[in-house]
Amino acid sequence: MPLLELRNVSKSFALPRGTLAVLEDISFSVEEGEFVAIVGPSGCGKSTLLRLINGIVSLSSGQVLYRGKQVDGINLETALVFQSFALLPWLSVKANVEMGLEARGISAEEREKRASIYIDKVGLDGFEEAYPRELSGGMKQRVGFARALAVEPQVLLMDEPFSALDALTAITLREELLDIWQAPDMSVKTIIMVTHIIEEAIELADRIIVLGSRPGRVVADLPVDLPRPRDRRSDAFNAWTDKVFSLIEERG
């Protein structure tokens, strides 16, 4: 049984004049332990798709199954990482990391313990009492990672996690994410990442799902067979980049 399965998922929004179809007839499944990247042109509904999987946004039709069961409302086995970091500026790093735990009814003692574990894992030891405005973008996104990991989700959902960062910061955080994902003691093994940066998807993911736009639909579902660690300058990597680009250009 796949960990997550989308069956004929569609989403449309009601507008004053008619409806806007954002996603149409999306079907795919994700196995436990997979790192799946969803790529597509802007307007293909890829961020909406991530929110449908999380349950913040409701489906218009179709089904999202988690371990074979239909999910109603928010799937508490998932956690989101945002492009914009979405930190609360008046809370310290530690309080930002603990925030998601309080909402899930986790005791103060356990919140404290988990915050300390995941702050350590993302390299934020020493920053516990800092406020977001004291932090660089890279440090802010590490807080975003720690906050999502602290809920100990089964699936990590990442919405353009590196897109707001400069190139050197993004290189560092991508490496750190891979280290976290591959660490034997990490509870979350399954990652779904939305990105518009094709090289990023090829560098990180086991599988790439390409969406076409307006309305978004699956135009390709490709297992990435490149050995890790992946060399962005290799011919095989370039061939992959060309392949995914052409799929987006033709169908997008």
Add this chain to the structure above:
Amino acid sequence: MPAVNIIPIPDCHLTWVFGLLEFLEDRGGREDGYKIARDLQFKFGDLLKVMKAAEILGLVSTPAGDVVLEPLGRQWLASDMNHRKLILREQLKKHPLFSYLMRLLRAQEDRSLAKEVVLEHLAMLLPSEPPQRLFQTLVNWGRYAELFGYNKDEDRFYLDQE
């Protein structure tokens, strides 16, 4: 407390330094600084700060405009998060500005100082550096290496661990 040979630290995020090391590893350990800036679409002025910071930390050398991974940089790349912090902590302890501040903090009863006092020392030691910016960089590097802490609510700069 005599201040000898205090060289400033560039206003640069440590995450940039780490990114530079990863990038150099992908390029076989050596690359031209100008090419790095071009390939990453990074402002050359910013990249120079990153190169300088990485060199101060002993992670790279910069002969003739190239950036070269040093053995310590390779060791950093092969290490896990906690060991990386340890490498930085040991390197920063050797830096005159950090060791000056550590001595200063150790001399205080509660091993802490008000931010204003630290700014005065910085202005005295490095009159051509904007002290606020230097303070922020010191706090960020110090926090990462778990050498210094800063509590903004109480405005206290303090010694974390040694």
